[in-house]
Amino acid sequence: MLLNPFERRLVSGGLRRQVVRHWDMPRFLKLSGDCAGQRILEIGCGRGFGIEAAYELLHAKVVHAFDPDDAMVSLARQSMTRSGYFKNSPPARIWQGSATGIPAPDADYDVVLGLQVLHHIQDWRAAVAEIARVLRPGGRVMLSESLIGFIDHPILGRWMDHPADDRFTQRQLLEELEQCGFRILGTKGRGVWMTWVVGERLP
Protein backbone atom coordinates (compact mmCIF):
# COMPACT_ATOMS: atom_id res chain seq x y z
CA MET A 1 0.00 0.00 0.00
CA LEU A 2 1.37 3.43 -0.95
CA LEU A 3 1.92 6.12 1.67
CA ASN A 4 -0.65 8.76 2.54
CA PRO A 5 0.48 12.41 2.18
CA PHE A 6 1.41 12.69 5.88
CA GLU A 7 3.68 9.63 5.88
CA ARG A 8 5.10 10.48 2.47
CA ARG A 9 6.23 13.82 3.87
CA LEU A 10 7.57 12.14 7.01
CA VAL A 11 9.75 9.62 5.15
CA SER A 12 10.98 12.17 2.59
CA GLY A 13 12.43 14.64 5.09
CA GLY A 14 15.72 15.10 6.88
CA LEU A 15 14.39 13.64 10.12
CA ARG A 16 13.85 10.27 8.44
CA ARG A 17 17.39 10.39 7.11
CA GLN A 18 18.71 10.90 10.64
CA VAL A 19 16.56 8.05 11.99
CA VAL A 20 17.90 5.68 9.32
CA ARG A 21 21.51 6.68 10.00
CA HIS A 22 21.48 6.99 13.77
CA TRP A 23 18.76 4.57 14.86
CA ASP A 24 18.36 1.80 12.26
CA MET A 25 21.94 1.33 11.07
CA PRO A 26 23.62 1.14 14.51
CA ARG A 27 21.17 -1.61 15.47
CA PHE A 28 21.93 -3.63 12.33
CA LEU A 29 25.66 -3.12 12.81
CA LYS A 30 25.41 -4.40 16.39
CA LEU A 31 23.36 -7.41 15.36
CA SER A 32 25.41 -8.47 12.36
CA GLY A 33 28.45 -6.31 11.59
CA ASP A 34 28.89 -4.39 8.36
CA CYS A 35 28.47 -5.62 4.80
CA ALA A 36 31.83 -4.68 3.36
CA GLY A 37 32.14 -5.77 -0.24
CA GLN A 38 28.63 -7.23 -0.38
CA ARG A 39 25.63 -6.92 -2.67
CA ILE A 40 22.63 -5.37 -0.93
CA LEU A 41 19.05 -5.22 -2.15
CA GLU A 42 16.81 -2.68 -0.44
CA ILE A 43 13.07 -3.35 -0.68
CA GLY A 44 10.72 -0.34 -0.47
CA CYS A 45 13.58 2.16 -0.63
CA GLY A 46 11.37 5.26 -0.44
CA ARG A 47 13.36 8.37 -1.30
CA GLY A 48 16.71 6.61 -0.88
CA PHE A 49 18.04 7.17 2.63
CA GLY A 50 18.64 3.45 3.07
CA ILE A 51 20.66 3.27 -0.16
CA GLU A 52 22.88 6.06 1.08
CA ALA A 53 23.33 4.37 4.46
CA ALA A 54 24.02 0.98 2.86
CA TYR A 55 26.96 2.48 0.94
CA GLU A 56 28.26 4.80 3.65
CA LEU A 57 27.60 2.98 6.91
CA LEU A 58 27.26 -0.71 5.95
CA HIS A 59 30.03 -0.36 3.34
CA ALA A 60 28.17 -2.27 0.63
CA LYS A 61 29.91 -2.80 -2.68
CA VAL A 62 26.72 -2.74 -4.77
CA VAL A 63 23.24 -1.56 -3.84
CA HIS A 64 20.06 -2.32 -5.78
CA ALA A 65 16.73 -0.94 -4.62
CA PHE A 66 13.09 -0.64 -5.59
CA ASP A 67 9.79 0.86 -4.52
CA PRO A 68 6.32 0.63 -6.07
CA ASP A 69 5.85 4.39 -5.77
CA ASP A 70 6.95 6.19 -8.94
CA ALA A 71 7.47 9.50 -7.17
CA MET A 72 9.71 7.90 -4.53
CA VAL A 73 11.75 6.12 -7.19
CA SER A 74 12.35 9.45 -8.98
CA LEU A 75 13.39 11.16 -5.74
CA ALA A 76 15.75 8.31 -4.86
CA ARG A 77 17.34 8.40 -8.32
CA GLN A 78 17.76 12.18 -8.19
CA SER A 79 19.35 12.22 -4.77
CA MET A 80 21.72 9.40 -5.65
CA THR A 81 22.87 11.27 -8.74
CA ARG A 82 23.33 14.53 -6.85
CA SER A 83 25.06 13.10 -3.81
CA GLY A 84 28.19 11.89 -5.55
CA TYR A 85 28.11 8.58 -3.67
CA PHE A 86 29.29 6.80 -6.73
CA LYS A 87 32.80 8.14 -6.97
CA ASN A 88 34.08 4.88 -5.52
CA SER A 89 31.14 2.56 -6.07
CA PRO A 90 28.84 1.63 -8.92
CA PRO A 91 25.56 3.58 -9.16
CA ALA A 92 22.68 2.04 -7.28
CA ARG A 93 20.20 0.41 -9.65
CA ILE A 94 16.76 1.67 -8.64
CA TRP A 95 13.50 0.46 -10.17
CA GLN A 96 9.76 0.50 -9.65
CA GLY A 97 8.53 -2.80 -8.26
CA SER A 98 7.05 -4.81 -5.42
CA ALA A 99 8.64 -7.06 -2.82
CA THR A 100 6.02 -9.71 -3.62
CA GLY A 101 7.68 -10.34 -7.01
CA ILE A 102 11.35 -9.42 -7.12
CA PRO A 103 12.88 -9.52 -10.61
CA ALA A 104 16.12 -11.20 -9.53
CA PRO A 105 17.46 -14.75 -9.81
CA ASP A 106 17.56 -17.05 -6.78
CA ALA A 107 20.42 -16.44 -4.33
CA ASP A 108 21.46 -13.20 -6.06
CA TYR A 109 22.15 -11.02 -2.99
CA ASP A 110 24.23 -11.13 0.18
CA VAL A 111 21.89 -8.88 2.15
CA VAL A 112 18.28 -7.74 1.88
CA LEU A 113 17.42 -4.54 3.74
CA GLY A 114 13.84 -3.52 4.53
CA LEU A 115 13.19 -0.33 6.50
CA GLN A 116 9.56 -0.04 7.61
CA VAL A 117 8.22 -1.80 4.52
CA LEU A 118 6.66 -5.21 5.26
CA HIS A 119 3.81 -3.76 7.34
CA HIS A 120 2.77 -1.75 4.25
CA ILE A 121 2.38 -4.90 2.16
CA GLN A 122 -0.93 -6.73 2.14
CA ASP A 123 0.67 -10.12 1.42
CA TRP A 124 3.76 -9.58 3.58
CA ARG A 125 4.28 -13.34 3.87
CA ALA A 126 4.81 -13.55 0.09
CA ALA A 127 7.37 -10.76 0.44
CA VAL A 128 9.25 -12.69 3.15
CA ALA A 129 9.33 -15.74 0.84
CA GLU A 130 10.71 -13.59 -1.98
CA ILE A 131 13.40 -12.15 0.30
CA ALA A 132 14.43 -15.70 1.22
CA ARG A 133 14.52 -16.70 -2.44
CA VAL A 134 16.83 -13.89 -3.59
CA LEU A 135 19.29 -14.29 -0.69
CA ARG A 136 22.22 -16.65 -0.97
CA PRO A 137 22.63 -19.27 1.76
CA GLY A 138 24.40 -17.50 4.64
CA GLY A 139 23.04 -14.14 3.44
CA ARG A 140 21.24 -11.87 5.88
CA VAL A 141 17.95 -10.06 6.06
CA MET A 142 17.87 -6.79 8.03
CA LEU A 143 14.44 -5.48 8.87
CA SER A 144 13.05 -2.61 10.88
CA GLU A 145 9.30 -2.96 11.24
CA SER A 146 6.21 -1.42 12.81
CA LEU A 147 4.18 -4.03 14.66
CA ILE A 148 0.46 -4.48 15.15
CA GLY A 149 0.73 -2.65 18.49
CA PHE A 150 1.69 0.51 16.58
CA ILE A 151 -0.65 0.06 13.63
CA ASP A 152 -3.67 -0.55 15.88
CA HIS A 153 -2.75 2.20 18.34
CA PRO A 154 -5.80 4.47 18.69
CA ILE A 155 -3.76 7.66 18.25
CA LEU A 156 -0.42 6.81 16.57
CA GLY A 157 -1.91 4.43 14.02
CA ARG A 158 -4.47 6.96 12.77
CA TRP A 159 -1.91 9.19 11.08
CA MET A 160 -0.89 6.61 8.50
CA ASP A 161 -2.58 4.19 6.10
CA HIS A 162 -1.75 0.50 6.41
CA PRO A 163 -3.45 -2.68 5.25
CA ALA A 164 -5.79 -3.52 8.13
CA ASP A 165 -5.85 -7.30 8.31
CA ASP A 166 -3.10 -9.84 9.00
CA ARG A 167 -0.61 -7.37 10.51
CA PHE A 168 2.01 -8.98 12.72
CA THR A 169 3.44 -9.11 16.21
CA GLN A 170 7.18 -9.53 16.63
CA ARG A 171 6.60 -13.25 17.34
CA GLN A 172 4.60 -13.71 14.12
CA LEU A 173 7.26 -11.95 12.06
CA LEU A 174 10.02 -14.11 13.54
CA GLU A 175 7.98 -17.28 12.98
CA GLU A 176 7.37 -16.39 9.34
CA LEU A 177 11.07 -15.72 8.83
CA GLU A 178 11.92 -19.08 10.40
CA GLN A 179 9.36 -20.85 8.24
CA CYS A 180 10.94 -19.32 5.15
CA GLY A 181 14.36 -20.66 6.07
CA PHE A 182 15.95 -18.04 8.31
CA ARG A 183 17.79 -18.44 11.59
CA ILE A 184 17.19 -15.36 13.74
CA LEU A 185 20.55 -13.80 14.67
CA GLY A 186 19.02 -11.20 16.95
CA THR A 187 16.40 -8.55 17.58
CA LYS A 188 16.42 -5.07 19.08
CA GLY A 189 13.61 -3.08 20.61
CA ARG A 190 10.96 -4.08 23.10
CA GLY A 191 8.87 -5.70 20.39
CA VAL A 192 5.64 -3.84 21.17
CA TRP A 193 5.47 -1.05 18.57
CA MET A 194 8.69 -1.51 16.61
CA THR A 195 11.30 -4.17 16.07
CA TRP A 196 14.69 -4.57 14.42
CA VAL A 197 15.51 -8.08 13.24
CA VAL A 198 18.49 -9.71 11.57
CA GLY A 199 18.16 -13.23 10.19
CA GLU A 200 20.55 -15.53 8.38
CA ARG A 201 19.41 -17.53 5.36
CA LEU A 202 20.04 -21.20 6.09
CA PRO A 203 21.42 -23.40 3.28
Ligand SMILES: C[S@@+](CC[C@H](N)C(=O)[O-])C[C@H]1O[C@@H](n2cnc3c(N)ncnc32)[C@H](O)[C@@H]1O
Ligand atom coordinates in the same frame (compact mmCIF):
# COMPACT_ATOMS: atom_id res chain seq x y z
C1 LIG B 1 7.31 3.80 5.61
S1 LIG B 1 7.91 3.86 3.98
C2 LIG B 1 9.62 3.54 4.23
C3 LIG B 1 10.48 4.03 3.11
C4 LIG B 1 11.98 3.80 3.30
N1 LIG B 1 12.29 2.39 3.41
C5 LIG B 1 12.48 4.53 4.53
O1 LIG B 1 12.90 3.86 5.48
O2 LIG B 1 12.46 5.76 4.56
C6 LIG B 1 7.31 2.35 3.27
C7 LIG B 1 7.70 2.17 1.83
O3 LIG B 1 7.25 0.87 1.40
C8 LIG B 1 6.84 0.98 0.07
N2 LIG B 1 5.99 -0.15 -0.30
C9 LIG B 1 4.65 -0.28 -0.22
N3 LIG B 1 4.25 -1.45 -0.73
C10 LIG B 1 5.38 -2.10 -1.15
C11 LIG B 1 5.63 -3.35 -1.80
N4 LIG B 1 4.63 -4.17 -2.14
N5 LIG B 1 6.91 -3.68 -2.09
C12 LIG B 1 7.93 -2.85 -1.76
N6 LIG B 1 7.75 -1.65 -1.16
C13 LIG B 1 6.50 -1.29 -0.85
C14 LIG B 1 6.13 2.34 0.02
O4 LIG B 1 5.99 2.85 -1.29
C15 LIG B 1 7.07 3.18 0.88
O5 LIG B 1 8.06 3.82 0.13
